[in-house]
Amino acid sequence: MAEGITIRQTNDRIIATIDGLPAGGQAGARPFIIPVFIPMSGCLHRCAFCNQTAITGVKPHAISPSAVTHAIDTFLPFVRDRGRTVQIAFYGGNFLGLPEQHLHDLLAIATAHVTRGDVASIRFSTRPDTITENRLAAIRDFPVHTIELGVQSMDDRVLARAKRGHNAQCTVNAARMVASAGYELGLQMMTGLPGDTPRRAIQTARKLVALAPDFVRIYPTLVLRQSRLAEAFRSGAFIPASLHETIALVSRLLLVFAAAHIPVIRMGLQADEALAAPGAILAGPYHPALGERVHSHLFYRLAKAALARAPRRSHASTIRVHPRHLSRMIGAGRENLSRLKTHFHLENLSVQADAGVTPHHLEVDIAPSPIALK
Known part of the structure; x- marks a missing residue:
């Protein structure tokens, strides 16, 4: 099991959570x-x-x-x-x-x-x-x-x-x-x-x-x-490290801090005109929304851990997340879905926005369910 991720199973679903991360997010209103x-x-x-x-x-x-x-x-x-x-x-x-x-x-x-x-x-x-x-x-x-x-x-x-x-x-x-x-x-x-x-x-x-x-x-x-x-x-x-390597590493670091209930209030430098100026950054893993990419990678890891526990009864699976995390689960350019389908040899993988799912949690249906998004 990946460090910082907990998997539990009920009769009809598998639930993946990040250890220590509150349901409402990492912290309250920032100053x-x-x-x-x-x-x-x-x-x-x-x-x-x-x-x-x-x-x-x-x-x-x-x-x-x-x-x-x-x-x-x-x-x-x-x-x-x-x-x-x-x-x-x-x-x-x-x-x-x-x-x-x-x-x-x-x-x-x-x-x-x-x-x-x-x-x-x-x-x-x-x-x-x-x-x-x-x-x-x-x-x-x-x-x-x-x-x-x-x-x-x-x-x-x-x-x-x-x-x-x-x-x-x-x-x-x-x-x-x-x-x-x-x-x-x-x-x-x-x-x-x-x-x-x-x-x-x-x-x-x-x-x-x-x-x-x-x-x-x-x-x-x-x-x-x-x-x-x-x-x-x-x-x-x-x-310098690549962006792919950095996203993977920072997601692991985020899990370490989340498990200790320590908020990570920023990942990566704040995007601004100075950094965007030609020649300001010569190389390195810069992304104007690095934190969002890290969170998306975490949802990929959550889904991968959950799907690994799901019974292989069909070539389709349905993942449910809170509505505000739908884009994170899908990934940029549907990257997360493509990687998961390839890894688990799934013909269909759907993601449903479900307000009943706790934020920062993920659920995989293990009972037959309609496909919402292919």
């Missing part, structure tokens, strides 16, 4: 994020994979207080649901690596909006090696709610080849300090880094689970222009 990009700011290391300008479209610079105010004022009108939590997020750099006065200036501007009631709190991403008692003390009086750590890997060999400048134990220490200080903890991991393998990525996921984060993000490695990986790619020293 509305007002992003403030500080690309490369506070970064003392140049990681092999990084080029924040290619990701955000913003050139490295010390962001000014007026730019922060402009970013916040630009996004606030888009908050339609006043009951939804709103957070100001500092992304793209090493936030706690900023000079202390600059750190305070940025937090003070964001805090003013919290005080006025425009937003609920502040969040930021930072490197694990910037989490110290002194740095946490420096932000204690500000309404920071969420701290995300750029972990990338929990394998020291992979971290060294990525030029991260810290080891896995540093992440363990930082995560414990963030959680002990009462902040919501987010952990970000990458796949496909130099020296990484699917086995090492799964081990990283399990080690992150042991740190009990409130959520995680998974970012497959891309070869971005003007990064160190770009040089390695051009010389043939680095070959």
Whole structure:
């Protein structure tokens, strides 16, 4: 049986579920994020994979207080649901690596909006090696709610080849300090880094689970222009993972986190104009809807596991899913159905949308039933 998938059988159907994934999805309503990009700011290391300008479209610079105010004022009108939590997020750099006065200036501007009631709190991403008692003390009086750590890997060999400048134990220490200080903890991991393998990525996921984060993000490695990986790619020293390999691996990672009831709030970089610009991505498993492709692959795995248990009484089978997951089950270009029909030598395979099926579950009829979609 595939890790993270449970199969049970009733008199007339086989039910496949993802262990730990709630019926309503992975998480409740997410906060509305007002992003403030500080690309490369506070970064003392140049990681092999990084080029924040290619990701955000913003050139490295010390962001000014007026730019922060402009970013916040630009996004606030888009908050339609006043009951939804709103957070100001500092992304793209090493936030706690900023000079202390600059750190305070940025937090003070964001805090003013919290005080006025425009937003609920502040969040930021930072490197694990910037989490110290002194740095946490420096932000204690500000309404920071969420701290995300750029972990990338929990394998020291992979971290060294990525030029991260810290080891896995540093992440363990930082995560414990963030959680002990009462902040919501987010952990970000990458796949496909130099020296990484699917086995090492799964081990990283399990080690992150042991740190009990409130959520995680998974970012497959891309070869971005003007990064160190770009040089390695051009010389043939680095070959990125394919999209097919990445979808399969990230789906396994998703199962690891789901089984531990840890939400995965993003898979892959956010699609935007900067990434879509010609030459921004030289190679790698980029897809603007990677998360959707991963979920579709998971439904393929669920169906495959369920159909393997179904009696071979005919050359036809019917799969039932919740209506909102119909397209995920069918797959892009009906890929999932084609693969399943070939694997199980089925002449007909149908998918029915059934509101009675629990979301993120799948049922295979083992009693005769009409075919709804061929």
